[in-house]
Amino acid sequence: MIDEATLAQMNGEYLMPPDAGPAWRAAAEYGFDMSLIEDALQLTPEQRLEQHQRALDLILEVKEAGERHAAK
Amino acid sequence: MPQNDKALLSRLKEQKVEFVIIGGVCGVLHGASLVTLDLDICCRFSRENLRRIEAAAKDLHPCHRLTANKLPLELTDELCGSLKNIYLNTDLGILDCLSEVAGVGDYEEVLKQSISHSLSYGEFRMLNLDALIAAKSAVGREKDLSTVKLLQAIKERKEHQKELF
Numbered sequence: 001m002i003d004e005a006t007l008a009q010m011n012g013e014y015l016m017p018p019d020a021g022p023a024w025r026a027a028a029e030y031g032f033d034m035s036l037i038e039d040a041l042q043l044t045p046e047q048r049l050e051q052h053q054r055a056l057d058l059i060l061e062v063k064e065a066g067e068r069h070a071a072k
Numbered sequence: 073m074p075q076n077d078k079a080l081l082s083r084l085k086e087q088k089v090e091f092v093i094i095g096g097v098c099g100v101l102h103g104a105s106l107v108t109l110d111l112d113i114c115c116r117f118s119r120e121n122l123r124r125i126e127a128a129a130k131d132l133h134p135c136h137r138l139t140a141n142k143l144p145l146e147l148t149d150e151l152c153g154s155l156k157n158i159y160l161n162t163d164l165g166i167l168d169c170l171s172e173v174a175g176v177g178d179y180e181e182v183l184k185q186s187i188s189h190s191l192s193y194g195e196f197r198m199l200n201l202d203a204l205i206a207a208k209s210a211v212g213r214e215k216d217l218s219t220v221k222l223l224q225a226i227k228e229r230k231e232h233q234k235e236l237f
Contacts, residue, residue, distance in 0.1 A: 019232060027225035030218065036105040037222070041229060041236050045101040046191045049077065052100045055107050056075055 075165030077111045078193065083128040083164075084113070085194040090124075091115035092186045093198040094173055094207065099219060101189065101198050103226050103236075106219065110166035114182040114199075117171040119152040125169060129162050137161035175210025176203050189237075201227050 002010070009015050014028060014035055028034045040048055077097055084091060092115070093101065096108025115121055126134075126147050134145035138159045145160060158169040172178045176185055176199070185203035188195055199207065205223045208216040230236045 021225075021228040021232065023221075023224040023228040027221045030221050032222050032225070033105065034225070037103060037226060037229075040103045040105055041226070041233075043103075045103075045189050045237060048100050048103060049097070049191070052097070052107065053077065056109070059107060060074055 075109055075111070077165070079164045080111050080128075080162070080167055081191075081196060082193045083132075084125070085196070087124040087128040089115060089128060090121050090179075091169070091197070092179075092182050093196055094170070094182070094204070095168075096219075098198045098204050099208075099223065102201055102204065102223065104219065104222050106222075110168055112168045112170065114170050114173050114179055116179045117152075117155065119149060122147055122152045122155070122158070125158065129160060129167065132162035132164055134160045134162045134167075137166065173199070173203075173207050175206040175208075201230070 014033070016025065016028065016034075017038075020028075024034065027037075040051070043051065081093075091113040093112075094114050095110070095112030096106050097111055099106050100108065115125065126145055129145060135142040136145065136159060142161070145158070156171045160167045160169070173182050176182050182199065182203070183197070185200055186197040187200045188197050190196075201223060205220055205227065208220045208223065
């Protein structure tokens with residue numbers, strides 16, 4: 001039997017780390033997906049930059065596809 | 073035009089440009105989940121260093137991206153003495169070179185408030201987290217202030233978990 005809290009997390013609710021400080025909580029409340037930050041902090045700076053490049057490439061690809069579509 | 077920060081950084085390194093990574097890419101290196109469409113650096117605006125930037129971009133069709141006619145980057149000694157910033161569009165994306173950073177200061181001050189980090193393609197300097205927070209706060213746009221919230225959270229977490237970079 002899955003409890004309610006676990007189910008909520010499965011559905012995307014962020015589990016605040018027990019040791020989260022006020023700035024961390026404020027950023028989460030502001031709307032940042034802090035689970036992404038937790039993941040990013042486990043990476044090296046070089047890996048973070050590579051991840052950023054992949055995201056950027058995807059965004060630009062979608063943008064270009066949109067522009068091609070609009071030009072038709 | 074695709075943005076390739078790694079290639080731009082490698083070229084700057086190859087030409088021995090004196091610079092510090094600032095802006096969004098610096099935030100990414102510190103762990104922020106941002107997507108930024110340009111590479112911002114703060115650099116020494118000496119003639120020699122500006123010539124190095126020109127050499128790094130020379131076969132990338134660099135142009136002053138904010139000029140009406142997208143003037144090509146063609147430095148002269150006179151121009152080097154007048155420029156405070158260089159906003160470039162290149163075949164590898166946007167490279168913005170600033171002589172100072174609001175909230176931090178000129179290149180010497182930026183250099184003092186930077187940290188060195190080794191990537192597989194070289195050793196680079198980037199603003200430390202406190203200086204990046206000061207810079208973003210000084211700009212004061214809504215998107216920068218929201219980034220400040222994120223950077224403050226990252227700073228807090230890193231202070232708590234010393235093993236994190």
